Amino acid sequence: MSSNTQQEPHVDDGNIPNDPLTDHSYDGIREFDNPMPGWWKALFWGSIVWSAAYWLYYENGVTPDRSVVAAYDRALAANMEKQFAEIGELQPDRATILKFAEDPKWLAFGKSVFQTNCVSCHGNNAEGKIGPNLTDDKWKNVKKVEDIPKVISNGAGGNAMPAWKDKLNQNEIVLLASYLLSVHGSVPPGTGVAPIKGETNVISDLDASADEPATEEAQPSDNPAKAEAAKAEAEPKEGDASK
Numbered sequence: 001m002s003s004n005t006q007q008e009p010h011v012d013d014g015n016i017p018n019d020p021l022t023d024h025s026y027d028g029i030r031e032f033d034n035p036m037p038g039w040w041k042a043l044f045w046g047s048i049v050w051s052a053a054y055w056l057y058y059e060n061g062v063t064p065d066r067s068v069v070a071a072y073d074r075a076l077a078a079n080m081e082k083q084f085a086e087i088g089e090l091q092p093d094r095a096t097i098l099k100f101a102e103d104p105k106w107l108a109f110g111k112s113v114f115q116t117n118c119v120s121c122h123g124n125n126a127e128g129k130i131g132p133n134l135t136d137d138k139w140k141n142v143k144k145v146e147d148i149p150k151v152i153s154n155g156a157g158g159n160a161m162p163a164w165k166d167k168l169n170q171n172e173i174v175l176l177a178s179y180l181l182s183v184h185g186s187v188p189p190g191t192g193v194a195p196i197k198g199e200t201n202v203i204s205d206l207d208a209s210a211d212e213p214a215t216e217e218a219q220p221s222d223n224p225a226k227a228e229a230a231k232a233e234a235e236p237k238e239g240d241a242s243k
Contacts, residue, residue, distance in 0.1 A: 080169070083109070090174040092149035094205065100178035110179030113172050117164070126183050128193025131161065134180050135187040137202055138195035144205055148177040 020033040058066050065074075087106070090096050100106045114126070121131035132140050141156040142148055152173050155163035164173065 080171075084171050087171070090171045092146060092153075092170065092174050092177070094145040096174060097145050097148065097177045097181065100175055101181040103178075106175050107179055107182050110175035110177075110182075113168065113176045114179055117168070118176075121161075123192075125187055126180065127187040127191065133187065133192035133195065135183050135185060135192055136189065136195060137184075138200035139203060140196065140199050140201070142203060143201045145177075145181065145203060148180060149173045152176060 022031045022033045024031040058068065090100070100110070114122075115124075118126075118131075119129075121129055122134055123129040126134040128134070132138075141151050141161075151161065152168070153163060153165040155161045168176070
């Protein structure tokens with residue numbers, strides 16, 4: 001004999017169920033006394049207790065290195081340490097900067113540093129915004145390639161350009177400098193922020209190979225008499241064999 005029985009669908013006959021009511025009344029409308037399940041209320045109160053404990057442990061501002069930001073910084077540092085194991089600690093010299101300016105893998109890293117920290121002032125494409133255009137031939141505080149990491153590290157313009165040496169490690173600064181050189185000329189002339197007249201320089205050793213030593217511009221001597229004597233000594237004297 002089958003035990004399956006087909007239940008008739010409930011039909012609303014318009015009568016109010018004979019369920020217990022609360023004492024609440026809103027404009028003559030009464031509320032049934034149907035409380036939430038106990039497990040539901042336990043989750044509600046448990047979430048409040050948990051949030052208080054979470055705040056005390058992570059967000060109280062007293063206990064160091066427990067915030068979500070600190071945890072992210074630790075994870076980021078560990079990840080960068082693994083990446084930088086391949087290249088070691090980079091030196092902020094001209095040869096290193098030019099070398100990594102031609103390395104697509106590390107240029108992508110330098111670009112990520114730029115997009116994270118620099119776009120608010122220099123624009124998405126380094127075309128200039130509040131800060132100057134970094135894609136043209138005119139640089140305000142840079143004369144040589146190795147000046148770029150110096151400006152990044154120490155800032156410029158009386159903190160108009162902030163110092164990043166306490167926020168970025170040396171490899172990030174070097175790779176950021178390489179990225180900035182790689183975008184040289186990427187913005188068509190006339191479409192970026194125009195250089196400030198009288199406050200710009202041309203990078204003198206930008207187009208030289210990374211293997212070539214940087215050329216130093218001749219500086220005027222502080223002692224003209226000494227310079228003249230050195231010049232006279234260097235000139236061949238009569239009777240000397242030509243070389």
